[in-house]
Amino acid sequence: MMSIIRFTLALTQLVIEGKKDMTRRLTTDRRQYEVGEKVALAEAYGFIWRDLNAIPDKQIAYMRRLRSVLNVEHPSIIPAWENKLFVRPELMRYQIEIIGKRTEHLQDISDEDILREGVFHGMCSSRNIETGETGDYTWLDIKRKKLPNGHYHVNIKHNVHSNIRECFIEMINHICGKGTWEQNPEVYVYTFKLIDTYPDYIFTK
Numbered sequence: 299m300m301s302i303i304r305f306t307l308a309l310t311q312l313v314i315e316g317k318k319d320m321t322r323r324l325t326t327d328r329r330q331y332e333v334g335e336k337v338a339l340a341e342a343y344g345f346i347w348r349d350l351n352a353i354p355d356k357q358i359a360y361m362r363r364l365r366s367v368l369n370v371e372h373p374s375i376i377p378a379w380e381n382k383l384f385v386r387p388e389l390m391r392y393q394i395e396i397i398g399k400r401t402e403h404l405q406d407i408s409d410e411d412i413l414r415e416g417v418f419h420g421m422c423s424s425r426n427i428e429t430g431e432t433g434d435y436t437w438l439d440i441k442r443k444k445l446p447n448g449h450y451h452v453n454i455k456h457n458v459h460s461n462i463r464e465c466f467i468e469m470i471n472h473i474c475g476k477g478t479w480e481q482n483p484e485v486y487v488y489t490f491k492l493i494d495t496y497p498d499y500i501f502t503k
Contacts, residue, residue: 300387304340308438320414322485338387344379359501398489412466424458433460437469
């Protein structure tokens, strides 16, 4: 069975847009990936369903597929409707293929790789008061909150730094836990490419 990979909401979007093609995972993680392996990109079912709103036929077909595979009449009431921790790979709309794998320690990351990990040049700059250095390196933090009326409020925070490495350090500590950078763990460095979008089988009952 195909495996699954999870990113934050912001990093998932960058993968879809082709702006992130690298990820680092601890060598001690239970789930590892191999070169040539095809992996489903985790998204909540409800997020995919709502995104198909502009294509009614596909939206209806996807709901039928969910009911059939999950054996539930109302997929919207299960945790995976809003939580990608519980989704199944055969119901995901995007796949990536692992095309490279190597080991290194986290702090050995190059500036070039930082840009492939999800840090990018933003639209506004930051100035370091101590050094006078300026730059527009940005990482995004996107949070969604369900409102009482059933709609969602999306908060997008642009975290801007003058220094590319400081930007990555803040991002990795935010995602993986405080102190991750300082611990300098050994990691697998995976490179990948987006290979499939909306495979036909996710619309087949």
